[in-house]
Amino acid sequence: MNLQQLLVVIEPQQTHQPALERALWLARKTRAKLHLLLVEYNATLEAGHLFDTAMQSRGRAAWLERGMEWLEELAAPVRAEGLELHLDVRWGRPLHKLVLEKVAELVPDLVLKATVHDSLLRRLLLTNSCWQLIRHCPAPLWLVHHAQWQGHSLCAALDPLHSADKPAALDHQLIRAASELSRQLGMHAHYLHSYSALPRTLMFDAELLANYDDYVARCAAQHREAFAQLIDQYPIATPNTHLIEGFAEEVLPRFVREQHVDLLLMGAIARGHLDTALIGHTAERILESVDCDLLVLKPEQKGSAEQQ
Incomplete structure (x- = not known):
């Protein structure tokens, strides 16, 4: 960046x-x-x-x-x-x-x-x-944000399984931006992915409900594998990566607060063709619930030299 x-x-x-x-x-x-x-x-x-x-x-x-x-x-x-x-x-x-x-x-x-x-x-x-x-x-x-700025750390919120309706390349943009800002600005970079299995109370399939613990384990393994495959493409130290179970709108504000994050990087896409179209619902819930600056990135245009 x-x-x-x-x-x-x-x-x-x-x-x-x-x-x-x-x-x-x-x-x-x-x-x-x-x-x-x-x-x-x-x-x-x-x-x-x-x-x-x-x-x-x-x-x-x-x-x-x-x-x-x-x-x-x-x-x-x-x-x-x-x-x-x-x-x-x-x-x-x-x-x-x-x-x-x-x-x-x-x-x-x-x-x-x-x-x-x-x-x-x-x-x-x-x-x-x-x-x-x-x-x-x-x-x-x-x-x-009007809170006192420290400029010590940043965090890229990633979604390798694209459950929040984001194109795959956007995660790579976020990682590259976080890495470059960390280098230029001397900020410590975190890379976080949160996930959550469907709650037992919302299970719609009797077979899945009967094997709910197995379903939760498979869900965790799938997210762990996807997150590892994404991170392994970059020279990112393991202590700077965070895979956390929980809903993003709860995990991210808590992580920002506990890790004293100054800048949260998020990807967003417009949905629909109207001026009133909303970005991803998860992003909208998070944007007003964190106590730090926000850097919002859109998908790069096709043909961009940086796009993967």
Whole structure:
């Protein structure tokens, strides 16, 4: 995962900019170029019955000019560090649409956006724009949690049997990304796969129910073999691999908490052709239940040199 260009979504008029803070941490380690995107909008300036077209245009121009001045102030300390920085202020809504337009133009290596923080729940709360970017952003998407960042460890959530409806190549992308980020950023990498046999209470076949213990053993063996075959293709030390029995939506948040994971890598695919199509159900349940940053990867395009 070569980090050369980072697109950072700036929160309008917010003093605290978690996504920018994380991008700065990355840029200091990789010397990546930073592209800051500020999206401005005010519904009053869209009200045609209040302003004529010329006045609307002047109002938007003035609003964008003030936005650029504020962005320049925000960027001044970054430039003082000698980091390369590019600024862009745009008008419109919804936010994710403007971000996706910028992604199409820039083709960044990574998009960073802050999530909503709730100090009582202590978890990520994803806005609609976050969900839309998860579904539609073709570039890797780093969702920044507002919790204190340590930058010590990361974890790739793998699914070698593809029970979560993911293409096989996505696991290889996750492993390569985790390995490369570990090397570039000096973070300890974990590789985890969780599995769960069908509960006895949900068994639908009398023969399987009668041999339930054998079924559970065969299920465990199948996942153990698939996980080993996947991991054996890479130079990954055994202590960094984790095969854990249990539902992913329970195992991953607990593992993140117990191992003090700072960044969780997950794969996601859009399902269906509508804007409202959901990514995998397992991923959706997990995304808002972990207490760390999230890096969401989509399947690489066919023909990619890295795709296996």
